[in-house]
Amino acid sequence: MDVLHGLGYGLGVTLQPANLLACFVGVFVGTLIGVLPGVGPTATMSLLLPITFTMSPTASIIMMAGIYYGAMYGGSTTSVLVNIPGEAASVVTCIDGHQMARQGRAGPALGISAIASFIAGTFSVVCIMLLAPPLTSVALRFGPPEIFGLLLLGFTMVTYLTAGSKLKAVAMALLGMLLGTIGLDPISASPRFTYGSVTLGDGLGLVPIIMGLFGISEVLLNIGAGVKQDVFETRIKGLLPSRDDWRRSSAPLARGTVLGFLLGILPGMGAIIPTFMSYALEKRLAREPDRFGKGAIEGVAGPEAANNAATGGSMIPLLTLGFAPNVAMAVLLGAFLIHGVQPGPLLIKEHPEIFWGVIASMYVGNAMLLVLNLPLIGLWVQVLRVPYGILFPLILLFCLIGVYSEHGNVWDIIVMLAFGAIGLLMKRFGFDPAPLVLAFVLGRMTEESIRQSLLMSGGSFAILLTRPIALAFIVAALLVALLPLLLPPVKRLLRTVPPDDTT
Amino acid sequence: MRGRDRAAAAVLLVFGLLALEEARKLRFGAVAKPGPGFFPVVLAAALTVVCAALLIVAWRARDGGGDVAGLAWWKIAATIVALFAYASVLERAGFVIATFGLLLFFFKVLEGQRWLPALAGSLATAFVTYVVFKVWLNVQLPAGPWSG
Numbered sequence: 001m002d003v004l005h006g007l008g009y010g011l012g013v014t015l016q017p018a019n020l021l022a023c024f025v026g027v028f029v030g031t032l033i034g035v036l037p038g039v040g041p042t043a044t045m046s047l048l049l050p051i052t053f054t055m056s057p058t059a060s061i062i063m064m065a066g067i068y069y070g071a072m073y074g075g076s077t078t079s080v081l082v083n084i085p086g087e088a089a090s091v092v093t094c095i096d097g098h099q100m101a102r103q104g105r106a107g108p109a110l111g112i113s114a115i116a117s118f119i120a121g122t123f124s125v126v127c128i129m130l131l132a133p134p135l136t137s138v139a140l141r142f143g144p145p146e147i148f149g150l151l152l153l154g155f156t157m158v159t160y161l162t163a164g165s166k167l168k169a170v171a172m173a174l175l176g177m178l179l180g181t182i183g184l185d186p187i188s189a190s191p192r193f194t195y196g197s198v199t200l201g202d203g204l205g206l207v208p209i210i211m212g213l214f215g216i217s218e219v220l221l222n223i224g225a226g227v228k229q230d231v232f233e234t235r236i237k238g239l240l241p242s243r244d245d246w247r248r249s250s251a252p253l254a255r256g257t258v259l260g261f262l263l264g265i266l267p268g269m270g271a272i273i274p275t276f277m278s279y280a281l282e283k284r285l286a287r288e289p290d291r292f293g294k295g296a297i298e299g300v301a302g303p304e305a306a307n308n309a310a311t312g313g314s315m316i317p318l319l320t321l322g323f324a325p326n327v328a329m330a331v332l333l334g335a336f337l338i339h340g341v342q343p344g345p346l347l348i349k350e351h352p353e354i355f356w357g358v359i360a361s362m363y364v365g366n367a368m369l370l371v372l373n374l375p376l377i378g379l380w381v382q383v384l385r386v387p388y389g390i391l392f393p394l395i396l397l398f399c400l401i402g403v404y405s406e407h408g409n410v411w412d413i414i415v416m417l418a419f420g421a422i423g424l425l426m427k428r429f430g431f432d433p434a435p436l437v438l439a440f441v442l443g444r445m446t447e448e449s450i451r452q453s454l455l456m457s458g459g460s461f462a463i464l465l466t467r468p469i470a471l472a473f474i475v476a477a478l479l480v481a482l483l484p485l486l487l488p489p490v491k492r493l494l495r496t497v498p499p500d501d502t503t
Numbered sequence: 504m505r506g507r508d509r510a511a512a513a514v515l516l517v518f519g520l521l522a523l524e525e526a527r528k529l530r531f532g533a534v535a536k537p538g539p540g541f542f543p544v545v546l547a548a549a550l551t552v553v554c555a556a557l558l559i560v561a562w563r564a565r566d567g568g569g570d571v572a573g574l575a576w577w578k579i580a581a582t583i584v585a586l587f588a589y590a591s592v593l594e595r596a597g598f599v600i601a602t603f604g605l606l607l608f609f610f611k612v613l614e615g616q617r618w619l620p621a622l623a624g625s626l627a628t629a630f631v632t633y634v635v636f637k638v639w640l641n642v643q644l645p646a647g648p649w650s651g
Binding site: 050051054165167168170171174175177178181185187188190192193216219220221223224225226389390392393394396397400401404405408410413414417420421424425428429430431446447450451454455458459 | 507508510511515518522525526529530533534535536537538539540541542543546547549550553554556557560574575576578579582583586587589590591593594602605606609610613614616624628632636640641642643644645
């Protein structure tokens with residue numbers, strides 16, 4: 001199926017009423033939680049996972065993806081108006097976006113971020129469409145050693161790109177993988193660490209762990225810290241950027257899009273690092289760097305484009321390799337698996353309706369988001385005025401309902417609450433929960449690939465070094481590990497990036 | 504920060520050792536034919552080594568000061584206790600009653616709202632969420648004593 005034919009087919013799938021509704025609900029909810037500080041796309045996607053049980057796999061994935069890229073739009077609204085990032089990837093938007101709002105230019109700031117998001121989002125969809133099929137045909141030739149090499153590279157990047165202590169990130173990844181071994185052994189099906197419990201035989205659930213680490217812990221932290229929103233009181237007028245704004249922001253927008261997309265494909269990047277890199281790049285290229293931090297529209301356009309393009313880019317490893325490059329994609333992977341669909345190289349052939357349907361839905365979703373975020377901006381400003389004292393009980397309640405309804409079992413609530421408390425402590429002690437969750441999801445794949453590799457080679461680890469693709473991955477992993485030592489600027493840049501709690 | 508880092512590393516180290524001890528009870532198999540215990544043992548051993556390294560780093564680090572802002576721990580603890588209590592009564596009391604109690608606790612005790620709005624808000628939210636999730640979205644929730 002060639003690309004245009006595939007896209008046409010995908011549009012047909014997306015325009016079916018149920019899928020169109022799923023897309024709308026996804027981007028709407030995504031914008032909503034993007035606007036609300038303290039709830040992010042990852043927690044929301046896992047929260048809504050149980051609701052998708054009754055939907056078709058295609059509609060579920062369309063909705064989940066919509067939440068993810070929708071949140072990237074909504075997050076910037078809060079950054080501009082409240083100077084709090086609505087979700088973590090909008091941190092940079094606060095710098096110049098909020099300054100613009102203080103100067104009475106909230107309208108153009110919101111306008112350019114929605115338009116930049118739209119352009120970048122659409123660009124990344126086109127790239128996914130063009131890149132995914134050829135990548136898929138390469139990935140089809142991967143055996144267990146190649147998969148193991150890829151996972152090793154992915155984990156190396158995830159831990160090396162974490163802000164703060166790399167050792168802590170490695171510890172969290174190992175802990176996550178260890179927690180993932182609870183339950184039945186994937187190859188021999190013998191129980192591990194279950195202590196005779198039937199519930200533990202199924203292992204710990206992904207949903208309760210994510211909701212605990214990203215949802216509950218965040219709410220607890222906010223309760224303890226006493227969050228106060230301070231919505232910047234201004235009349236938002238003139239959403240459309242002026243000709244001068246356009247002149248200033250078009251090049252940053254284009255650079256942010258390409259940069260974000262390329263970085264987004266890489267494991268561990270998430271959507272935050274590209275925004276910081278885009279901001280740093282624009283500041284360096286600017287003729288008047290002094291304007292940055294004082295309401296420069298370039299400082300909004302570049303990073304906003306970067307985070308949306310990165311969001312699209314991160315779909316590529318998932319759709320073509322079945323590898324989740326960040327936590328949000330790990331939840332999306334979970335959504336695939338719950339519906340009995342394995343994303344990866346076979347997806348395009350076995351489930352073309354999902355593959356092309358999701359891609360086409362992202363075009364449609366981006367158009368919906370533009371409408372939701374520009375003319376309806378007033379609605380989201382009202383949402384921002386809801387006090388946290390009313391908001392947090394509702395967030396907790398939705399977490400409780402979501403996690404209980406997955407299996408109708410109180411045990412899942414207990415697991416979620418335990419991980420909520422653990423997540424709070426982790427944040428206080430400077431441990432990033434993202435490597436833990438990623439390793440938890442990918443642990444099974446890692447274990448299977450290494451055990452099968454060893455079975456193939458009769459116990460020799462040399463199999464990882466004698467096959468060219470596997471060797472290339474392992475060499476790349478080593479390079480990534482050594483990169484910060486070789487290039488001090490890379491290290492310095494990474495140090496400025498805050499932890500990626502894309503909650 | 505130094506004291507915190509040491510404590511965290513120590514706790515993780517103990518966990519790593521415990522996991523290693525437990526993982527060793529599983530069948531390891533051979534490298535040519537790895538059994539169920541192979542992967543957990545490798546992971547637990549690696550975790551132990553990494554945590555030992557963390558502990559050494561934390562021990563040698565100079566105290567950088569710069570403590571993070573304090574939190575209202577009583578509020579956090581009260582919230583956690585309330586949520587565990589909710590989990591323990593949910594199936595016996597049913598969704599509406601348990602949720603009403605939980606929300607009332609949040610609105611009245613934690614947020615200090617007045618009785619009337621707190622009561623009305625809790626009751627309305629409990630009912631509306633029940634109708635939306637159970638009736639519209641067909642999500643499973645315990646009905647409690649009223650279920651026929």
